[in-house]
Amino acid sequence: MNWWRTDETHDPARTSWVASAQGHADFPIQNLPYGLFSREGEEEPRLGVAIGEAVLDLRACCEAGLLEAAGADACRAADANRLLALPVERRRALRRRISTLLSDPGWRGTVEGLLRDRAGCTVHVPARIGDYTDFYVGIHHATNVGRQFRPDTPLLPNYKYVPIAYHGRASSIRASGVPVRRPSGQRKPPDADEPVFGPTQRLDYELELGVWIGEGNALGTAIPITGAADHVAGFCLLNDWSARDFQAWEYQPLGPFLAKNFHSTISPWIVTAEALAPFRIAQAPRPQGDPSPLPYLWSEEDQAHGALSLVLEASLSTARMRREGVAPFRLSRGQAAAMYWTVNQMVTHHASNGCNLNPGDLLGTGTISAPGREGCGSLLELSEGGKRPLSLPTGETRAFVEDGDEISFRATAMAEGFVSIGFGECRAMVLAASS
Structure with missing residues (x-):
């Protein structure tokens, strides 16, 4: 099962090119939590990952072809249910991929435009809670x-x-x-x-x-x-x-x-x-x-x-x-x-x-x-x-x-x-x- 094992995404030496993530009390590169957010004028909320004071737009990442091998279908959804349902190994693969995109400076030029200012976003209950x-x-x-x-x-x-x-x-x-x-x-x-x-x-x-x-x-x-x-x-x-x-x-x-x-x-x-x-x-x-x-x-x-x-x-x-x-x-x-x-x-x-x-x-x-x-x-x-x-x-x-x-x-x-x-x-x- 190995559910308590760590990997490279937990490395304390890993940093993000997102400046606000450095030393962030809640959302450094080692966290990467999922949420559902919307911005003014958007009809449908979308999934994102909190990184420092920003949100990485996962639907935009999918549209840019950045998550195809790591749960892209789940990340396009308007709630987190399909993402939560992913088998453990696919969840881990998705986490590793997002961590790479936000830590490797080589991806900055591609990914930076897919970040949203968290202060300008409304956050929602992230999943359809059945029970x-x-x-x-x-x-x-x-x-x-x-x-x-x-x-x-x-x-x-x-x-x-x-x-x-x-x-x-x-x-x-x-x-x-x-x-x-x-x-x-x-x-x-x-x-x-x-x-x-x-x-x-x-x-x-x-x-x-x-x-x-x-x-x-x-x-x-x-x-x-x-x-x-x-x-x-x-x-x-x-x-x-x-x-x-x-x-x-x-x-x-x-x-x-x-x-x-x-x-x-x-x-x-x-x-x-x-x-x-x-x-x-x-x-x-x-x-x-x-x-x-x-x-x-x-x-x-x-x-x-x-x-x-x-x-x-x-x-x-x-x-x-x-x-x-x-x-x-x-x-x-x-x-x-x-x-x-x-x-x-x-x-x-x-x-x-x-x-x-x-x-x-x-x-x-x-x-x-x-x-x-x-x-x-x-x-x-x-x-x-x-x-x-x-x-x-x-x-x-x-x-x-x-x-x-x-x-x-x-x-x-x-x-x-x-x-x-x-x-x-x-x-x-x-x-x-x-x-």
């Missing part, structure tokens, strides 16, 4: 939240045996920058005998990773843990916005519904599984006394390389902070390696009953919280259910997200001896509820 599944693999988040309701037994017995998940709403997923409208729904105030209908009073964010599915599987067939990595095409950041008061009222007996399906925000660039190869690390050993995963979820290879060396950050900017020129306030910072289950275990379990995954499906990890208060991935944890509001530099306080607040996520992959890469921004501002 969206949200997992719950952040054990520190699950423990922090569970403790608020079950102080003595925060985790239910199944948590350490099965990767918990539920099916979310794909149609309401939007790209970074699209505002979130505060949802209305039912909630039951603690001192009321009956529920009321109206805007949520406890809007929250959830810091997650999104996992883009590549090759699918036929209905009725499983995906073995030893082959799961071949079905993972890339990653993004995901904010699975949550109305905590709706959720508390509606989640029994079937789980989240209106509390979750009103909007989810993703970073628009697909950071490929191949780009993240240098940042694969061993999964943290389970605490003593925890059960071992059942055999269908266990692979020595996955345990040795299944975690990601990613630093995740969440920040808040209020309307007042922006007016006064105050920098966004960092809410949390933690490691993605805090996940209790690996991505490959998520994929394997999802398909273990014969469920068919398709190219462009999106999996969310669930809220990723690191140990300690500074690593909490939601306001529900940071404010302890609203009991301890956060103090902001302007003197404002926040227990939950208010209208005009903007939440942004960032992620950086880091490993000794390699160039760090990022995911771009996952950002959205909250608008008042519709009247």
